[in-house]
Amino acid sequence: MAATAPDPLDAGVGRIPIMGVTPVVDGGRFPASCVVGESVRITANAFREGHDAMGVQVVLTDPQGAETVRRLRSTNPGLDLWETRVGPDSAGHWSFRIEAFSSPYDTWAHVAEVKIPAGIDEPLVCAEGVAVLRAALAEIADGTRPAADRPLLEAAIASLQDSSLSPAARVAPALAADLRGVLDVRPLREGVTVSGPHALVVHRPRALFGSWYEMFPRSEGARFDPESGWVSGTLRTAADSLDRVAAMGFDVAYLTPIHPIGTAFRKGRNNSLDPRPGDPGSPYAIGAAEGGHDAIHPDLGTMEDFDAFVARAKELDLEVALDVALQCSPDHPWVTEHPEWFVVRPDGSIAYAENPPKKYQDIYPLSFDTDYEGLYAAIRDVLELWVEHGVTLFRVDNPHTKPVRFWEQLLAEFDEKHPEVVFLAEAFTRPTMMHTLGKVGFHQSYTYFTWRHTPAELQEYLEELVEAAPYMRPSFWPTTHDILTPFMSSGGRAAFALRAILAATLVPTWGIYSGYELVEDVPRPGAEEQIDNEKYEYRPRDFAGALAQGTSLEPLLGDLNRIRREHPALQTLTTIRFHEAEDADVVVFSKHLPADESPTGQADTVLVASLTVHDRGAWTRLSLDLGALDVGASFEVEDLLTGERFTWGEDPFVILDPHDRPAHVLRIVRPEEDPHVR
Structure with a gap:
């Protein structure tokens, strides 16, 4: 029996070629991802021979199988x-x-109009x-x-x-807006070609947007007793610190490892090999x-x-993140119970x-090559335990050293x-x-x-991160404990x-170390680390004293987190656009959400002009892309850090000072929001 010849319409690229679909990761080997409510850009290169009209639509399928159809528009015909x-x-x-198709109605309409x-x-x-x-009418019957x-x-x-x-009168009803609208929403299609389905994993919003505060719980409430030496802080005293963290507007309280610390080869202060009595050791020697x-x-x-700590955090609308360091001290129970989970040397x-x-x-270090399944189960069970006790995020230490x-x-x-549960890769x-x-x-x-x-470095790096947005979400930290x-x-x-200003405004997730x-x-x-590193000693801090003296950055951090929460544009990554400044030490960028993509239903635009150096100021002219900002030739801006208002055009002057005004963080005032703006 002869083999059936393939249908030429279904062979190769299909009747209407569809190429370069995004977001598709490594040709579909991995799923693209986004978060609930995020505006995801769907694109495709689709074309056909000749001059007949065509259309493209996306069919989005939710986890229950329900489908939503949306037309794609040609944004670059060339x-x-x-x-x-x-x-x-x-x-x-x-x-x-993605479904591409020949559009006989649009082809006919163009012919009729000519x-x-x-x-x-x-x-x-x-x-x-x-x-x-009549072909469209027949679709009602079927x-x-x-x-x-x-x-x-x-x-x-x-x-x-x-x-x-x-x-002209004969064709008028067939070309009228009401019929065009019907056939735009439900087009008459021929030669339908399909690309997909393509996977899209949707996470909760915290996977994209959040402000993290890292603390060593043993330092929170630690004190030095002249007679007995250091007294460790506890989870209870750390819980007392959560009010301050929440007051600054942070979303996540991140704890470094809270587990027992080994004594064998314990490190002393500043990573020394000779610990003194009372040195607590590194919490990463678990x-x-x-x-x-x-x-x-x-x-x-x-x-x-620990449960009380989590409960207090929840009362303050804070989530708890726990450090996961997959390594062991020589005193870890796994060392004697499962020596096969480690590398044994010839001696x-x-x-x-x-x-x-x-x-x-x-x-x-752990070895995953001897008893992979056993080690996998043990690690999984550890994480399950902490999830049961309210941990919703894990900061994973050195994941690149594991398979x-x-x-x-x-x-x-x-x-x-x-x-x-959200996982952050360190x-x-x-x-x-x-x-x-x-x-x-x-x-x-x-x-x-x-x-x-x-x-230049910031712009190049952000453009790289935007390109990777379908699978990697950045978290910006100006410093860490290391x-x-x-x-x-x-x-x-x-x-x-x-x-801090740059970290908080360039990307949706940022964090600071206590x-x-x-x-x-x-x-x-x-x-490149602090003296008296907190990894090796207690470090209680007088936050209240610094705040009273006016030397603390708490007010600035609180303002940044407030601004981030109030402005949906700052909760996005892919909307960032860079603008020019005459001064090479000033970075200028904006984030714009149109009204139909903003959760508030109103357009939101934040414009940042910031120094990138700390040893000089700048008096410079900016060159703004007014189209990207969705404004006219003249518009009003409000500095969200100071409350000042300015009227700007496409080339405003700004004066920045590293001590008094390192940056402008501006919102564009829309006429519909402020009746005084015309």
Whole structure:
């Protein structure tokens, strides 16, 4: 029996070629992702031979299988680019497909609009119109078109067939706006070609937007007793600090590891090898006789105390994030119970962490190559425990030192069982690894923002992040407990203020490490980290005293978080546009949400002009793209940090000072919001 020849209309690229669909990650190997309510740009290159009209639409399918259809518009005919935006309204696994088709009605309408006024082939044009509209009418009979379309279609057909009318009058009902609207929403289609379905995972909004505050709970409430030495803070005293964190407008209270700390090879202050009595050790050297990753350091309290911490956070509308460091101290129970989970050297000893010439004798890395399934189950069960106790976010320490396939499996399981849980990758590593971690399921990632300073560097990096937005969401941190760049250690308060402004406005998620508000900027000699690193000692802070003296950055941090919450434009990544400044040390960018994409129903535009240096001011002219800002030649702006108002055009002057005004954070005042603006 001869093989059946393939239908030439279904072979290869299809009748109407569809190419370059976005967002599609690695040809569909990984799902694209977004968050609930996010405006997702759908694009495709679609084209056909000749000059007949065509159309393109997206069919968006929700997790329950319900479909929503939206037309794509041709935004660049020369490149055959079609696009639209969709906004999934619930979390879960969605999909979309692109359908391209020949549009016989639009083809006929164009012919009629050209030939009828010119008096060419009038009877034939009318007859062709009847055939096209009868094809649409037939769709009512087969159930693919609603009966509500019948009156318009039948009236237009009757008019086309009425030879007593002039040719222009005969075609008028078939070209009228009401019928055009019906056939735009439900087009008559031929030669339909499909691309997809393409996967789209939709997460809760916290996966994109949030403000994190990192703390070492043992420092919160710690005190020094001259007779007995240091007394650790507890989860209860840390809970007392949450009111201040919430008052600054942060969304997430992030705790460094709270587990028992090993004593073998314990590190002393400033990462020394000779700890003194009372030195608490690094919380990243996890595990002791009291337990491992599923236990709480006895100095911090009990699981009941942890539950109380979470409960207080919830009362303040804070979520709790917990550090996940998949490594063990030599005293961790896993070392004796499961030696197969570690690398054993030829002399029988377990390999500790090394990055030659650096040695970390207090930490044993895990090995995933001997008993993968056993280790996987143990790690999964640890995370399940903390989720049961109210943790909704995990900051994962050094995920790039673990197999990517482990993360792909683990994150897929948590996405199925606990889709509300967000994972942040602390992956200061090669771009390929950072991007792949995002593709396999990490919701957010630390970034290179910490080392990007000039306007050119910032623009280039943000453009790279926008391109990766379908699978990797950035989190900007000016400093961390491990990182204090020379820029920060040399710039004092001005550096801390302007980097906070940039981190909070460039991307939707940002964070600070406790003590940032006090401008802790003294480096350890020879290292890009703070002296007296909190990883190795207690560090209680007098936040109230600094605030009373006017030296704290708390007011600025609170203003930034308030501005972020009040302005939906700052809760987006992909809307960012860069503008020009005459001064090479000033970065200018805007974020604009049109009214139909804003959750408030009103357009929202935030414009930022900021210094990128801390040792000089600037008096400079800006060059603004008024089209990107959706404004006229003259418009009013309000500085959201100071309340000042200015009338601007396309090339305003700004005066910036690193100490008094490192940046303008401006909203564009819309006439519909303020009746005094004309």
